[in-house]
Amino acid sequence: MFFKLLYIEQKKTKKSFAIWLTIFGSMVIPLITGIVMMVKPENFQVPDGINPWKSLLFMNFKIVSSFLFPMYVIYLIGLLGNIEYKSSNWKKLFVLPIRKELLISSKLVYTLLHILFAIVLFGINTLVFGYLAGAIRPQLNMFEYMPDITLLLWYIYHLFLSIIGIIGVQFILSIFFENLLVTLSIGLFLMIGSLIAAGFNWEYIEYVPYAAPHGFNLVISAAQIPWITKFECTNLVTFALMFVACIFFFKRKTVK
């Protein structure tokens, strides 16, 4: 039943703004860096013997994680919640012969999978536009080297872990506030606050899920990419707590 509920959630997003946002949003940064590489290949010079794919992956993931990706996540969760709120569909879902906890957990898991899909798509687009740039500008040496898939998988894994705390908090906000603008505003406020705190090297920044860009930056800048960081552990704990809270509140939710 749970997999069927996941399939239903996927079916609901068909032709929705959320799915177009994911598809086109994942193209923006790879497309822009690809164009820059084509127009100004001299700006993308890597020393001989160094795999240019490593530089490209590092650059794209660093750019996207700085602010755009957390904002995409905050906006996407608002949009996904809005699919039900827009036509007051909760009143219909609550009278289905399905337990509320199953309904809400399937939504949350679908949201996770959707965001993971977005990161993977971003990685694929990075490779596609990298090859395109390499085809037009052979001096970029993109065809001389194989893309570093291991590094790509590490980046996908850590970007996902760095964002999972925000997913949990934004998801529960979208249940409480049946308004896209409110959840967006709260998310943006927390995001900017966390970035400022990170800028001032606040000692407890590792315990703030909204400092995702800072957390991810620490990982990709490390000499050796770690399995898991303290920041990511904070995120996992935050997500687990939000998941439990979500089920608790959702079971008590009424439709006025």
Added chain:
Amino acid sequence: MLLFRQIAFTFKLHHLIHMIEIENLSFAYNKQETVIDNISLKVAKGSIYGFLGPNGSGKTTIIRLMLNLLKHNNGEITIDGQQIDHNSVEIFRKIGSMIESPSLYNHLSGRDNLEIFALYYNIGKERIDQVLEIVGLTDAAGKLVKRYSLGMKQRLGIAICLLHDPELLILDEPLNGLDPQGIAEIRNLFLRLNREEGKTILISSHLLSEIENTCTHIGIINKGKLLFEGKIDALKNNFAESLSYLLECTDPTKATILLREFQISCEPTSSGSIILQFTAKDEIPVVLRKLVEAGLDIYNFQRQENNLEELFLEITK
């Protein structure tokens, strides 16, 4: 049937007779404002129950309470013998419901919407074609719902309710937005579902003519209180022993003067007839005899039936 009812009552098997039983239901959003005030009602199995009341009377709130969308403060709600707050998942298999506007995914087509709910109910795709045909939306199934008219959305909402072939339909204002032809078609659909498939249907509406023409039973609610419950004929008998009559005779002007002399309240109409209002039945033969003796020929004399609209206004005023 009567014997069956007696046996059911004796052995407290009410659920064999009543699909919905509400006992002493009260609800308030806050301490100051009681929205539903100690309401008890029963919806018989196999009936079409009209839930009638002016806007803001509490109809939708009661329906939300019935469906466990709101938690009641006091009382008990039983559907098919099971308490809604204890067995909601089991009970929801038997109910098809539509509250206020239909809940639809506007960015998807009508068929996509039905497919989503068919998956929830674990129903095959052939049933989708059936319900589309029942509500007359087969040709518009591929169209996006955001391009549907209000009436088409109502039909699609009803189709979703029918998908899992429920025993009980709870429909809040289901005829909103339908044109006269659409109203007639959906009314016939309700009658057919009730008569041929034995479905119990609860319809809330402020379209009094629809309640009158479609329902077997009626409940009238106002300001959170149930003012009447029973069959429509019983309502008319209880509240409206009408002593209003229509008279057509040779000289309406002379008749009006005479009637006023007899102290009978009368009102000439534009068509030349007169509406008379008697205070007691005994007055009728006396007055008619005097009119004939005064040389007037009477062509028509008939009782004015109170319609439900008037009764409704009288009860809820």
